[in-house]
Amino acid sequence: LFFQIQNEIKRTRLLIQTNEKTVSEPIQNNQTKKAFLLSLSSVHPDTDKIIPVLFRPPAFMPITLPLVVISSVQRQAGHSFFWQFVFHAYTTAFTLVNGNGTPKAEEYSLQQKQIFLGLGAISYSACVGALPLSFVNRYALKSSVMQLIVRKLLPAPLFGLTSAFTVAMVRSPEFDNGIEVMDRNGKVVGVSKKAGEKAVMETALSRAVLFGTTFFLPDVLMYCVQRARFVTNPRALGPVRMFVVMSVLGGMLPVSFSMFPQCGEIKRADLEPEILSSTEETEFFYNRGI
Secondary structure, three states, rough: OOOOOOHHHHHHHHHHHOOOOOOOHHHHHHHHHHHHHHHHHOOOOOOOOOOHHOOOOHHHHHHHHHHHHHHOOOOOOHHHHHHHHHHHHHHHHHHHOOOOOOOOOHHHHHHHHHHHHHHHHHHHHHHHHHHHHHHHHOOOOOOOHHHHHHHHHHHHHHHHHHHHHHHHHOOOHHHHHHEEEEEEOOOOEEEEEEHHHHHHHHHHHHHHHHHHHHHHHHHHHHHHHHOOOHHHHHHHHHHHHHHHHHHHHHHHHHHHOOOOOOOOOOOOOOOOOHHHHOOOOOOEEOOOOO
């Protein structure tokens, strides 16, 4: 889907907008369904702008998979820093493009702030990820216990925490400025900082679960494979590990994206008083972002 050209996306968007709610023709129903799926994966729900190809949800796994594999096998701190920088740069850009569109106003200062925060978070996360290897290599710590800690136990929590950190940093304008909340009819009733904070924290948690699990579970599975002697040829361990990482990432991706609803819900009691004074609704909704 993500290789469709912009004209095709615009055509399908027009089909959705002009199609009647009660459609009787099966062909038209099928066309509408395809148009909806294409629009869902290619158009930002807040701004109605077409998302660049590399940052659409279907592109997330094909791009992050090789970065995860390469990052997990590095033995030198410099190489580890570089590949983790690339990894966090892509996931941060993906987060920024697919975040809530409310705070992305035409203010250049806001765009500057997001770019500055994003670069800072990427650099910091890459440094944190490479620090254990740097420490081990600098002081020549070769003991099996230290190697186990640095190469097997630390990567999962570090990648999970740094992935959540980059999400929180690059999308911080959403809880600084607030995001739009709507009633059940889709009418915008106000801009809420509390809803923005909830959206960012949910997305950060889902990203931490995704990459924390992706870096932890393959090591556990590979240990079981080697212990049970399912693979006896040492040369086959590399391809098997890549398959395991791909399977875990592919399985965790829909889990991560669906941990919290894309259309988030927030109760009346959790909103600011100035929003509540303008409506009697009890349930409100917002675009959580990805």
